[in-house]
Amino acid sequence: MPLNFGDRLAQAVRAKNNAVLVGVDPRPDQFPAGWIDRFAGDVIAATREFGCEVLRTVAPLVPAVKFQMAFYEALGPAGLQALEDTARTARELGLIVILDGKRNDIGSTAEAYAEAYVGSPKAAQPAPVWTSDALTINPYLGSEGISPFLDGAVAAGTGLFLLVRTSNPSAGEFQDLVAEGKPIYRHVAERLVQWASPHAGTSGYSPLGAVVGATSPAQLAELRGVLKGIWILVPGYGAQGGTAKDVAVAFDENGLGAVVNNSRGITFAYRKPEYATKFGADWQAAVREATQRMIDDLQSAMPR
Amino acid sequence: MPLNFGDRLAQAVRAKNNAVLVGVDPRPDQFPAGWIDRFAGDVIAATREFGCEVLRTVAPLVPAVKFQMAFYEALGPAGLQALEDTARTARELGLIVILDGKRNDIGSTAEAYAEAYVGSPKAAQPAPVWTSDALTINPYLGSEGISPFLDGAVAAGTGLFLLVRTSNPSAGEFQDLVAEGKPIYRHVAERLVQWASPHAGTSGYSPLGAVVGATSPAQLAELRGVLKGIWILVPGYGAQGGTAKDVAVAFDENGLGAVVNNSRGITFAYRKPEYATKFGADWQAAVREATQRMIDDLQSAMPR
Numbered sequence: 001m002p003l004n005f006g007d008r009l010a011q012a013v014r015a016k017n018n019a020v021l022v023g024v025d026p027r028p029d030q031f032p033a034g035w036i037d038r039f040a041g042d043v044i045a046a047t048r049e050f051g052c053e054v055l056r057t058v059a060p061l062v063p064a065v066k067f068q069m070a071f072y073e074a075l076g077p078a079g080l081q082a083l084e085d086t087a088r089t090a091r092e093l094g095l096i097v098i099l100d101g102k103r104n105d106i107g108s109t110a111e112a113y114a115e116a117y118v119g120s121p122k123a124a125q126p127a128p129v130w131t132s133d134a135l136t137i138n139p140y141l142g143s144e145g146i147s148p149f150l151d152g153a154v155a156a157g158t159g160l161f162l163l164v165r166t167s168n169p170s171a172g173e174f175q176d177l178v179a180e181g182k183p184i185y186r187h188v189a190e191r192l193v194q195w196a197s198p199h200a201g202t203s204g205y206s207p208l209g210a211v212v213g214a215t216s217p218a219q220l221a222e223l224r225g226v227l228k229g230i231w232i233l234v235p236g237y238g239a240q241g242g243t244a245k246d247v248a249v250a251f252d253e254n255g256l257g258a259v260v261n262n263s264r265g266i267t268f269a270y271r272k273p274e275y276a277t278k279f280g281a282d283w284q285a286a287v288r289e290a291t292q293r294m295i296d297d298l299q300s301a302m303p304r
Numbered sequence: 305m306p307l308n309f310g311d312r313l314a315q316a317v318r319a320k321n322n323a324v325l326v327g328v329d330p331r332p333d334q335f336p337a338g339w340i341d342r343f344a345g346d347v348i349a350a351t352r353e354f355g356c357e358v359l360r361t362v363a364p365l366v367p368a369v370k371f372q373m374a375f376y377e378a379l380g381p382a383g384l385q386a387l388e389d390t391a392r393t394a395r396e397l398g399l400i401v402i403l404d405g406k407r408n409d410i411g412s413t414a415e416a417y418a419e420a421y422v423g424s425p426k427a428a429q430p431a432p433v434w435t436s437d438a439l440t441i442n443p444y445l446g447s448e449g450i451s452p453f454l455d456g457a458v459a460a461g462t463g464l465f466l467l468v469r470t471s472n473p474s475a476g477e478f479q480d481l482v483a484e485g486k487p488i489y490r491h492v493a494e495r496l497v498q499w500a501s502p503h504a505g506t507s508g509y510s511p512l513g514a515v516v517g518a519t520s521p522a523q524l525a526e527l528r529g530v531l532k533g534i535w536i537l538v539p540g541y542g543a544q545g546g547t548a549k550d551v552a553v554a555f556d557e558n559g560l561g562a563v564v565n566n567s568r569g570i571t572f573a574y575r576k577p578e579y580a581t582k583f584g585a586d587w588q589a590a591v592r593e594a595t596q597r598m599i600d601d602l603q604s605a606m607p608r
Contacts, residue, residue, distance in 0.1 A: 025413070070409055070416035076433045077388050081381040104406050104442055105374055106472040109329070112374035129380045138408055140444045140467060142474035163444060168410040170446035177483035177491060184488060187481060 002126075002157025005134060006205030009159065009231055010256050012063035012096050018295045019251070021098065021233065022058045023263025024051050024086070025068040030268050032283045044078045047071075051086035054267055055093055057284045058291050064096035064133075066233075066261055087131035097133045098233070102163065103149075104138035110148035118149055119156025126155040134159035136211060136233070139188045146195055146208075153207040154199055159231070160208050164189050164223060167213025167236030185219070189226045200229050205257070209233055212250070214242025214260070221249040224257070232258045238265035238294070244301035255302055266290045306430075306461025309438060310509030313463065313535055314560050316367035316400050322599045323555070325402070325537065326362045327567025328355050328390070329372040334572050336587045348382045351375075355390040358571055359397055361588045362595050368400035368437075370537075370565055391435035401437045402537070406467065408442035414452035422453055423460025430459040438463035440515060440537070443492045450499055450512075457511040458503055463535070464512050468493050468527060471517025471540030489523070493530045504533050509561070513537055516554070518546025518564070525553040528561070536562045542569035542598070548605035559606055570594045 013019050026047045028036060039045040055065060072083035090097045103113045114120055117135040119128045137149055139162050146162065153160050165175055165185040175185040189210065196206035209231035212223050224232065232250045236242040237260050250258035269275050269290035270283035279285040317323050330351045332340060343349040359369060376387035394401045407417045418424055421439040423432045441453055443466050450466065457464050469479055469489040479489040493514065500510035513535035516527050528536065536554045540546040541564050554562035573579050573594035574587035583589040 027412070027416075068409075068413055068416075070407070070413045070420070073420040074416040074433060076420075077381065077385040080384050084381050102408050102442070103374075104408075105372075106470070108331070109372055109374045112331075112372075112378040116374070116377040116380075129378060138406075138442050138444050140442050140478060141470050141472060142477035142479070144472045144474045166410070166445050168445060168448045170448045173446035173495065174444060174488060174491060175446070177481075177488060179481035179483040179488070184478060184481060184483070187478060191477065 004201030005159030005207035007201035010203040016063040021259040021261040048082040059093035066098040069101040106144040114152035118152040121155035161233040164210045167215040217246040244297045248301040308505030309463030309511035311505035314507040320367040324366045325563040325565040352386040363397035370402040373405040410448045418456035422456040425459035465537040471519045521550040548601045552605040
């Protein structure tokens with residue numbers, strides 16, 4: 001049996017002594033000045049190398065990275081080869097690779113997505129086809145949309161993060177509707193615990209995690225209570241307005257149970273006037289300092 | 305302004321005089337005997353050519369095809385190049401291309417998905433990067449998860465199909481929960497009409513459609529009533545148990561307003577003993593006959 005992803009993530013967070021999840025969202029129009037020219041205008045190569053350079057910069061500091069698949073898909077099929085190449089570099093650097101694809105489907109189609117990004121118990125090799133340790137998924141289709149992914153994750157030692165309560169202002173339009181006395185996101189959270197708990201590892205955490213935004217601290221605290229043994233991927237820190245204090249409630253008493261994502265605030269740190277002034281063309285130094293500051297910021301707010 | 309997708313789909317359905325949507329879900333383990341050997345074991349080439357051969361077979365008969373992205377993603381980055389090549393062939397054959405990717409995200413990430421598969425009003429060319437006329441999307445994130453896609457579709461003359469009520473047995477776990485006196489799927493459907501109606505074309509139909517499964521005929525009939533001016537993509541006919549009578553309620557009085565998907569029942573028709581006996585190695589003939597039978601079956605159940 002492969003090591004349970006819940007345990008792998010716990011080990012990685014303990015090893016780096018922080019729970020920062022760097023998001024790589026490569027937007028060519030935000031690359032450092034002259035970056036694409038270095039690759040003779042080849043946007044695919046520029047995207048791959050930008051991502052790899054961010055990874056080399058943050059790998060000594062953080063346990064995990066998250067790739068936003070959309071930005072690679074926007075570059076056409078070649079963009080996805082760049083994603084795979086970049087993810088392979090992340091793995092070589094010892095980082096846990098989370099693909100943020102929010103995939104969802106049922107039956108054999110869900111199995112095909114699982115085979116791609118999570119793994120499959122039916123394949124000769126259960127490991128996923130792509131370089132991936134975990135995938136984000138969407139709950140709208142119900143348990144038939146979850147079980148093929150979970151079977152793959154259990155077989156391959158990979159993980160999943162199921163959208164529960166997202167960080168955008170309109171998240172509540174459907175997620176907060178109240179049915180049978182509780183909001184939809186809570187129905188999703190309670191089902192998630194049922195699906196996940198048979199698969200808890202020795203750390204107490206399961207391969208099936210949750211996505212809960214930092215922008216609603218009250219809901220994050222409520223859901224931490226419901227989601228026993230569930231890793232929470234917390235988006236919304238930084239650019240979207242979530243603070244270290246907001247996300248502190250997502251952690252358990254051992255400082256585990258949550259990874260906090262920051263994408264733009266780290267990847268494009270060099271675009272902030274403060275960092276631009278300090279570091280000039282050394283954009284990697286800006287990325288490094290933004291990462292270290294986030295680590296320190298989270299540390300300062302951690303429950304003791 | 306490009307032609308409205310609601311109108312384009314109406315034209316295509318009228319031109320072929322049927323609303324069959326052939327689903328291309330290439331599963332290498334179900335290809336005709338010896339098919340992969342023809343390509344010297346190259347599964348990518350075999351997948352591309354299998355899809356193109358299905359397209360050549362059905363193009364004279366039907367208005368549109370739907371590609372299940374998962375099966376291409378399961379083949380790694382090269383699989384997505386095969387998808388693009390196959391979609392280009394579909395377009396050359398005059399077919400409307402629907403990518404079934406069930407994508408979902410917010411803000412700039414949703415914009416990136418839209419740029420990839422639907423188009424973008426911000427790009428120099430609003431057309432999508434991939435060969436695509438429409439994309440399936442998932443509603444869980446609320447209106448910020450819809451508007452970037454809809455803006456792209458309006459700018460580029462492409463379409464969207466939003467999951468409303470899916471065809472799987474566990475679809476109701478979240479979609480049927482009742483909030484404020486009506487099920488979640490109905491909340492989604494009513495919002496969909498609000499989002500779509502400002503964009504109705506001369507046919508009365510909008511670029512933003514809905515996915516409603518054939519496996520719950522009562523809900524399909526209810527939603528046809530709610531979804532005025534909305535194309536419904538109906539999965540679940542055939543292999544999943546939906547009949548022509550079940551789907552007939554999805555059409556308007558002019559025989560428009562719905563496209564009915566069949567994937568396995570057409571693409572892998574040659575695996576049915578009945579067709580295998582009749583056609584032997586001529587698997588394309590089985591695909592052709594299964595398509596024609598579905599056209600006739602739907603016709604026989606159409607409201608007159």
